[in-house]
Amino acid sequence: MERIYKILEEIIPNTDFKGATNLVDAKILTSLNIVRLVSMLNEEFDIEITPIHLIPENFNSVESIYNLVVELDGE
Amino acid sequence: MPYFMMTMLLIFTAVTIAIYAVCPRRQRYIVLLAISLAFLCYISKFTVVFILATVLTTFLSGIIMDKITQSVDIKALDKEVRKKVKAKIKQKKQIVVLSYIVINVGILLILKYFNFFALTTTNILNKFGGNYEPFILKIALPLGLSYYTLQALGYVIDVFRGKYKAEKNILKVGLFICFLPQLHEGPFGRYDLLMPQMEKGDNINVNNLYNGIAKILWGLFKIFMVANRASMISDAVFKDNGKYGGVTILLGGVAFTVQLYAEFSGYIDIARGISKIFNIELSKNFDLPFISKNVGEFWRRWHISLGAWFRDYVFYPVSTSKFLRKSTQKLSFNISNFVTITISLLVVWFLTGLWHGASIKYVCYGLYYFILMILFNIISPYVEKILAKNNISNDNKILISIRVVKTFLLVLIGMIMFRAENMSVFGNMILSIFKNGEYFNLLKILEMQDILALIVSIGILILGAVAKIKGIDIEDKFNNLSSIKKYFVCFALFTVIVVFGAYGLDYLPPDPIYGGF
Numbered sequence: 001m002e003r004i005y006k007i008l009e010e011i012i013p014n015t016d017f018k019g020a021t022n023l024v025d026a027k028i029l030t031s032l033n034i035v036r037l038v039s040m041l042n043e044e045f046d047i048e049i050t051p052i053h054l055i056p057e058n059f060n061s062v063e064s065i066y067n068l069v070v071e072l073d074g075e
Numbered sequence: 076m077p078y079f080m081m082t083m084l085l086i087f088t089a090v091t092i093a094i095y096a097v098c099p100r101r102q103r104y105i106v107l108l109a110i111s112l113a114f115l116c117y118i119s120k121f122t123v124v125f126i127l128a129t130v131l132t133t134f135l136s137g138i139i140m141d142k143i144t145q146s147v148d149i150k151a152l153d154k155e156v157r158k159k160v161k162a163k164i165k166q167k168k169q170i171v172v173l174s175y176i177v178i179n180v181g182i183l184l185i186l187k188y189f190n191f192f193a194l195t196t197t198n199i200l201n202k203f204g205g206n207y208e209p210f211i212l213k214i215a216l217p218l219g220l221s222y223y224t225l226q227a228l229g230y231v232i233d234v235f236r237g238k239y240k241a242e243k244n245i246l247k248v249g250l251f252i253c254f255l256p257q258l259h260e261g262p263f264g265r266y267d268l269l270m271p272q273m274e275k276g277d278n279i280n281v282n283n284l285y286n287g288i289a290k291i292l293w294g295l296f297k298i299f300m301v302a303n304r305a306s307m308i309s310d311a312v313f314k315d316n317g318k319y320g321g322v323t324i325l326l327g328g329v330a331f332t333v334q335l336y337a338e339f340s341g342y343i344d345i346a347r348g349i350s351k352i353f354n355i356e357l358s359k360n361f362d363l364p365f366i367s368k369n370v371g372e373f374w375r376r377w378h379i380s381l382g383a384w385f386r387d388y389v390f391y392p393v394s395t396s397k398f399l400r401k402s403t404q405k406l407s408f409n410i411s412n413f414v415t416i417t418i419s420l421l422v423v424w425f426l427t428g429l430w431h432g433a434s435i436k437y438v439c440y441g442l443y444y445f446i447l448m449i450l451f452n453i454i455s456p457y458v459e460k461i462l463a464k465n466n467i468s469n470d471n472k473i474l475i476s477i478r479v480v481k482t483f484l485l486v487l488i489g490m491i492m493f494r495a496e497n498m499s500v501f502g503n504m505i506l507s508i509f510k511n512g513e514y515f516n517l518l519k520i521l522e523m524q525d526i527l528a529l530i531v532s533i534g535i536l537i538l539g540a541v542a543k544i545k546g547i548d549i550e551d552k553f554n555n556l557s558s559i560k561k562y563f564v565c566f567a568l569f570t571v572i573v574v575f576g577a578y579g580l581d582y583l584p585p586d587p588i589y590g591g592f
Contacts, residue, residue, distance in 0.1 A: 032416055
């Protein structure tokens with residue numbers, strides 16, 4: 001989880017991600033930011049997030065991002 | 076033959092309804108395929124072999140990829156081994172996708188772009204003192220080449236990504252690629268959304284029949300009442316573009332914009348209407364494009380299925396690629412981000428331009444939107460800051476109006492480029508906007524009753540758009556009418572088109588623009 005926080009902090013500095021549940025819906029994470037986030041998550045965790053996973057529910061909170069990473073890492 | 080495809084589609088609908096009704100449900104998808112193929116053979120003649128080759132390679136690629144995936148039970152392996160095996164599986168599947176691309180994009184490149192490359196290369200060589208004759212391929216394009224190639228490629232990439240399993244029935248793959256109504260001008264369909272509807276073979280019911288017929292008539296209304304008349308204005312201005320200046324050039328541009336929208340969205344309505352009769356819902360391709368506040372939004376509302384295709388199958392893989400990530404690693408975060416997005420958008424818009432046609436003009440058309448998108452990305456943060464400083468909300472109606480007008484003007488420039496014969500004509504036309512030209516007599520092109528019919532028809536389109544903005548769902552309202560009222564609405568629409576439509580000897584309608592792609 002900490003590694004995800006670190007990546008998010010690098011993409012959008014000075015943002016409180018803890019407890020946020022609407023990162024995509026509130027446009028904190030824009031489509032351009034998500035591209036960057038996906039690219040960094042893929043590299044950091046050696047996983048492959050594809051457009052199939054690009055739904056707001058997977059990116060609305062740090063927890064959902066964490067769950068996505070765990071799910072893809074375990075496949 | 077401007078009405079050829081329209082006639083084919085209407086005959087297709089009548090024949091299919093007749094056979095569909097007497098056929099068992101489970102075999103109805105075969106009816107759709109067989110009739111589509113019969114029409115394709117008639118329309119495309121021997122070039123039908125190209126679409127059949129695409130069907131076969133698409134089917135085989137899916138099956139081979141599924142076999143590769145199922146060759147190892149990766150869940151039984153421990154984590155480290157699993158990753159290595161997964162990487163190997165991915166590599167094998169990549170070879171399948173690459174071979175598929177070489178064959179199918181190869182066919183597309185040769186049939187559609189070979190002459191463009193041959194002419195361009197010969198011109199360049201001749202400019203440097205050569206004296207070569209270009210080698211030109213004289214072969215007709217198979218119907219819907221650019222559409223079915225991308226749609227089938229989308230299926231192969233989806234199977235590669237594991238979005239769904241490969242289809243084991245070649246007839247279903249065939250129907251997905253060859254379904255006649257969407258072959259001519261789209262919209263691009265997705266296999267997981269289309270096939271469940273196609274294979275269900277629902278009975279034709281009265282509601283779907285009326286809904287479908289109403290959609291077809293609405294499409295015909297747009298083409299016969301709006302597009303065919305607007306095209307006469309745009310043709311006159313663009314044909315003698317050197318003579319005119321100022322407002323006339325803008326009028327020609329606006330007329331072409333109206334023509335393209337009415338014609339393209341009209342054909343899509345016809346395709347959606349025909350499919351609706353068989354309870355097949357084709358994806359939406361237009362969503363009030365002219366209320367867009369920026370060009371990015373415009374392309375999310377105009378030719379939606381093409382934009383979505385490029386987003387999912389080009390923009391995303393390029394922007395998240397390891398190659399781009401590694402190449403930009405040493406740059407600062409913001410610059411690396413900017414470079415990644417810029418390169419990805421460049422690839423998308425270069426290909427979007429090229430998809431529209433094999434000429435420098437279309438490549439420039441794509442790059443025009445690329446530049447606008449990049450400028451938007453650079454400028455918008457500053458604009459947002461200025462607005463915030465001055466306490467102006469993004470919901471401010473004056474601000475929205477300014478943005479909508481600005482977007483329309485930018486789109487208008489793009490449309491003039493799209494319609495102009497070449498880039499030099501486009502350049503001259505843009506310069507002519509600031510000059511005076513000859514007096515343009517609209518009454519020489521259209522009679523007064525045509526002008527009135529055009530204005531009223533555009534007014535009806537605008538009213539429909541306003542209703543949609545206000546949240547009034549006209550389609551829903553139509554569905555809630557009784558059968559007799561639905562009949563009268565359809566009959567009234569049909570009568571209006573027959574009585575007031577622009578067709579026959581007095582009109583010279585153009586060939587469908589997007590049908591040529």
